């Protein structure tokens with residue numbers, strides 16, 4: 616898939632080529648209903664060339680949809696802070712990835728994303744508060 620000189624792939628082009636009729640699972644169904652906030656934008660590697668992922672893996676396509684529809688994290692996850700790839704920002708979604716960023720999800724490393732761990736801890740805290748509150 617051709618990206619432009621800034622590493623961008625227009626969202627609609629990406630969806631037509633790699634999503635519609637090609638990948639059909641729960642995450643993709645939910646993600647394509649979200650408003651698109653930005654095009655796919657690839658990061659540059661050390662050789663100064665943009666990453667060109669193989670889009671025939673469901674996790675990569677889901678990750679691209681997370682990137683297009685999610686929130687750019689104020690603080691990059693540990694992996695993105697070291698090496699941002701294949702996408703140019705660390706983006707998380709409320710609808711898929713369970714708090715892991717698009718870059719970690721893309722490599723099937725979502726379970727190791729530091730942002731997912733932080734989200735899980737925050738969730739754990741609030742459910743503990745509910746537990747405590749239920750005693751009063």
Ligand SMILES: [Zn+2]
Nearest residue numbers: 692695705716
């Ligand atoms: Zn990240």
Ligand SMILES: [Zn+2]
Nearest residue numbers: 692716719728
């Ligand atoms: Zn991550």
